Amino acid sequence: MLHTVNKSPFGNDTLETCIRFALPGDPILLIEDGVYAVQGGNRFASMIETILKKNPVFALQPDLSARGISVITNGVTTVDYEGFVELVEQHHVNSWL
Amino acid sequence: MLHTVNKSPFGNDTLETCIRFALPGDPILLIEDGVYAVQGGNRFASMIETILKKNPVFALQPDLSARGISVITNGVTTVDYEGFVELVEQHHVNSWL
Amino acid sequence: MDFVQDMNIKKIMHVLRHAPHGTIYTYEGLEMILIMATYDQDISVVFIGDGVYALKKGQETSGIGIKGFARTFSALDGYDVEKLYVDQLSLEERGLREDDLVVDVEVLSSEKIGALMKEQDVIIQH
Amino acid sequence: MDFVQDMNIKKIMHVLRHAPHGTIYTYEGLEMILIMATYDQDISVVFIGDGVYALKKGQETSGIGIKGFARTFSALDGYDVEKLYVDQLSLEERGLREDDLVVDVEVLSSEKIGALMKEQDVIIQH
Amino acid sequence: MNIGILLKEGPYNHQASDTAYNFAEAAIKRGHRIDAVFLYNDGVLNVSKLMDPPQDDRNISSRWTVFSQKYGVKIFACIVASKRRSINEDVLIEGGVITGLGTFTDIATRNDRLVTFGD
Amino acid sequence: MNIGILLKEGPYNHQASDTAYNFAEAAIKRGHRIDAVFLYNDGVLNVSKLMDPPQDDRNISSRWTVFSQKYGVKIFACIVASKRRSINEDVLIEGGVITGLGTFTDIATRNDRLVTFGD
Numbered sequence: 126m127l128h129t130v131n132k133s134p135f136g137n138d139t140l141e142t143c144i145r146f147a148l149p150g151d152p153i154l155l156i157e158d159g160v161y162a163v164q165g166g167n168r169f170a171s172m173i174e175t176i177l178k179k180n181p182v183f184a185l186q187p188d189l190s191a192r193g194i195s196v197i198t199n200g201v202t203t204v205d206y207e208g209f210v211e212l213v214e215q216h217h218v219n220s221w222l
Numbered sequence: 223m224l225h226t227v228n229k230s231p232f233g234n235d236t237l238e239t240c241i242r243f244a245l246p247g248d249p250i251l252l253i254e255d256g257v258y259a260v261q262g263g264n265r266f267a268s269m270i271e272t273i274l275k276k277n278p279v280f281a282l283q284p285d286l287s288a289r290g291i292s293v294i295t296n297g298v299t300t301v302d303y304e305g306f307v308e309l310v311e312q313h314h315v316n317s318w319l
Numbered sequence: 320m321d322f323v324q325d326m327n328i329k330k331i332m333h334v335l336r337h338a339p340h341g342t343i344y345t346y347e348g349l350e351m352i353l354i355m356a357t358y359d360q361d362i363s364v365v366f367i368g369d370g371v372y373a374l375k376k377g378q379e380t381s382g383i384g385i386k387g388f389a390r391t392f393s394a395l396d397g398y399d400v401e402k403l404y405v406d407q408l409s410l411e412e413r414g415l416r417e418d419d420l421v422v423d424v425e426v427l428s429s430e431k432i433g434a435l436m437k438e439q440d441v442i443i444q445h
Numbered sequence: 446m447d448f449v450q451d452m453n454i455k456k457i458m459h460v461l462r463h464a465p466h467g468t469i470y471t472y473e474g475l476e477m478i479l480i481m482a483t484y485d486q487d488i489s490v491v492f493i494g495d496g497v498y499a500l501k502k503g504q505e506t507s508g509i510g511i512k513g514f515a516r517t518f519s520a521l522d523g524y525d526v527e528k529l530y531v532d533q534l535s536l537e538e539r540g541l542r543e544d545d546l547v548v549d550v551e552v553l554s555s556e557k558i559g560a561l562m563k564e565q566d567v568i569i570q571h
Numbered sequence: 572m573n574i575g576i577l578l579k580e581g582p583y584n585h586q587a588s589d590t591a592y593n594f595a596e597a598a599i600k601r602g603h604r605i606d607a608v609f610l611y612n613d614g615v616l617n618v619s620k621l622m623d624p625p626q627d628d629r630n631i632s633s634r635w636t637v638f639s640q641k642y643g644v645k646i647f648a649c650i651v652a653s654k655r656r657s658i659n660e661d662v663l664i665e666g667g668v669i670t671g672l673g674t675f676t677d678i679a680t681r682n683d684r685l686v687t688f689g690d
Numbered sequence: 691m692n693i694g695i696l697l698k699e700g701p702y703n704h705q706a707s708d709t710a711y712n713f714a715e716a717a718i719k720r721g722h723r724i725d726a727v728f729l730y731n732d733g734v735l736n737v738s739k740l741m742d743p744p745q746d747d748r749n750i751s752s753r754w755t756v757f758s759q760k761y762g763v764k765i766f767a768c769i770v771a772s773k774r775r776s777i778n779e780d781v782l783i784e785g786g787v788i789t790g791l792g793t794f795t796d797i798a799t800r801n802d803r804l805v806t807f808g809d
Binding site: 138145146147148151217218219220221222 | 433
């Protein structure tokens, strides 16, 4: 199952909640303000590293670019909208709003 | 200055942010989903007790009733919409959204 | 394209995560569940986070001028929507027990709910 | 009732707390600030929480199909809106420094910002 | 006391419109003057007369019209925010006025208080 | 693959509508079929033809019309949610259809995937 998260982890616990229910191996795709979670050097870098031990983490490149985020946490994969579609081909979707 | 907070403290950091900027003595009024912060026995009871040492805390009774909250954390004052207006008479307003 | 015939029975999970009244998501979520229930799907409803507050007993909304809907959850049973799951941690963090809720639910760990999510054909978060 | 004459000069603070693009609040907040600035008020703008991300350099929005507006913050200076304050903790938590921002700002502690809030006639949170 | 209200969310989806209304009624009952209600962001959606909620529910835009007529208060909607959100003169309720942010600046500066409701 | 889209927020105020559109375009480019876009909650505000944003900005409802015509995809809006939010046949864009939640049940069940966008 593909989990998408579109909220900034600062001030909102959607990512944390998602992680609590995601099974090992489930990919997590960060979109919209959700991509702030993988901004390199911010408070969530170590949380992302912990998540990566169980789940692959993806971030939507157009949303990263729109927010001026060029350095991202190690191990996170960037995808464009086409890559988003590819993930949807492979998995049912659970969109955490 | 009167600070209003309308978000549940679960999953959203608006109350915490508000508290960081409120000066000692400033009243905090919880409205809408913000009233969950003073539901007796939940995870935020001790945070409210800490806030009460510096700031009076009010909660809007119609919003408490609508949410079935009959037991609230000690030291919190309930007000109706008229009491909300009274607080606005006494203070300029900072509505944390 | 016929929108009513040829419907397959699918496993559909509705996830309610918002407190009632402050936003409409849980209320309109419930409206959707009630309609879907008339179409013979395999429906489950999960309450996570502030969503569990939607089930709290004793909600009296006349003071805010908004229609209450807690009692409508009891109607789900009549529509054969019987799989109501509540996230245990969410309940505990809010100092609530099953007694405090307007309907009978099954309280599950996040692991169990996660496993149920994996089985679904469709998940709708409200 | 005349809406333009007789206007007093008031101390008005705009608080921007939302990240750009995900929601419109910061963008429409900026639109409001630009209009208000033409009315000779004593305006200050404070960036708190994800609001500081609105000032991040290097935002390139063409990929999401939304108009960027980071550069518009530079225009505030031309409207004599010179009091731009950034919350220090918010900046630090995001691993950002003043260098990373598109305009010159004053970085202040939450205590200092709290004291400034207390002085205002009007505070508008966006 | 003169009180201005800024409302930043649309009807039904958020409680903001209801809270603003209940607050405004209570303020008037206590002898204050609600100088104006100003709608911004999705708040402009409050003044569409096409609103048609289920019969057992409140009609939020009609309620603003009644409020406007009863107390002589205008419900102002920001024109730029309105155009983005499909609000124009053709769908405007009685008591609603589409106007610029200059009007809001005036409301914010001439009142004793500004109270904001939103998400 | 057949993909259904559920969109739960209105235009401009949230990015959801833009992300849904960009995703749908990309899915079609990869050879998939977007079966339908279903609008719920404030999402119904996407199909008003009265939308009139600044000229240098995207027009979100026109974009859905073009999308609908180009790919033969209907943009369905839930009728109950629409009535609450002042959306009716008079203001509906081309390609928009006001319908019941039965239509959504069908979309959700007959597709290989349902992808939700919201707040």
